[in-house]
Amino acid sequence: MKNKTFIIDGTYYMYKYYFAIPMLRNNFGKPTNIIYGFINMINIIYKKYNPNNIIFVFDSKKKNFRKKIFKKYKKNRSIMPKEIIDQIKPLNFLIKNLGIPIVSIPLIEADDTIGILSKIENKKKNYVFILTNDKDIYQIINSKTFILENFYKIIGKNEVKEKYKIFPKNIPDYLSLVGDKSDNIPGVPCIGKKTAQILIKKYKNLKNIYKNIEEIKYLNIKNKIKIIKNLKEKKKETIFSLKLTRLNLNFKIKNKLKNLKLKNPNIKKLNIFFKENNFKNKIIFKNITF
CATH class of the missing domain: 3.40.50.1010 (5'-nuclease)
Known part of the structure; x- marks a missing residue:
């Protein structure tokens, strides 16, 4: 590439x-x-x-x-x-x-x-x-x-499709359903990985899951009545979780991201830095070794 x-x-x-x-x-x-x-x-x-x-x-x-x-x-x-x-x-x-x-x-x-x-x-x-x-x-x-x-x-x-059985764009929907411990996002009780994958595969996203919530009872999944109940009870929290898990790509910061290009290294300062920190390994950078 x-x-x-x-x-x-x-x-x-x-x-x-x-x-x-x-x-x-x-x-x-x-x-x-x-x-x-x-x-x-x-x-x-x-x-x-x-x-x-x-x-x-x-x-x-x-x-x-x-x-x-x-x-x-x-x-x-x-x-x-x-x-x-x-x-x-x-x-x-x-x-x-x-x-x-x-x-x-x-x-x-x-x-x-x-x-x-x-x-x-x-x-x-x-x-x-x-x-x-x-x-x-x-x-x-x-x-x-x-x-x-x-x-x-x-x-x-x-x-991603092989690991999660969903498309990358559906990762926020998936995480809002199963939760994410690292970010303290709770998820919906009784909905694990497989259930979330089935729901997303069938209904495409969280919005459609809620739109067709009564149809879930006809799906081949465990605890479906309890899942419907939990989805209803946790609707506000789950939709809020989607807002947390979805990346916001609309911030107006493009001006701050201009000219982000590699520059020539300051070899003199780097060699001093390496000696001060006892680093004996070399860096190969832009075809320069120091």
Whole structure:
């Protein structure tokens, strides 16, 4: 594929490497395990995929619209550990001096920003590969947008259909029915994965499910009378959940997403940074090794 843009959910990978890589510290006693993980990630992307562009997206410190309208949204997540906070500034220094653009927009969640960026890149006829672990992002997968899972497994429309038995666009409907523990979205009692898949396959989306709710009693599913009852009782919450799980691609932030192109790295600053943090591994970047 030509014209490949890699969009990376930086917030997810900070947590991933914090827990996945044993704690490393530099000569000043500062933690560096997350930074080390990011260096390896960038190396893998360059060596394996030779990208035309890379963009890191991070969540903003300010509350996004989902937290404003739903106080329990992601409330089950713990406070960011100090060892992660201590690595944010040097991590930003590394990425910026590699010439890789960073995007973090106040009040807008990283997922929505990733969705808008993907749409912009698709219009430029670029293929988009998204590195994340967030199921919400599956909804924007199309013929030119993919999820790159664990760096090597490419998730496209067919893979979503095989895994969830639904199309990518129906992921918000699916999550509003089954719930999403990571985002504290409750779902509808008695509706599991298989039932949600049957309902979406039959009625296409949540709106049509409610429109044809009385027909559910004729379907070949367990506890259908109880499911109808629960759907009715939880209608307000379920429709509200759909609003939370569906990405908002209509934010007017395109001006903030212009000129997000790779620049030449600052090799002098990077070499000093590597020495200060005891990193002996090399980065291969834009055909430059340092």
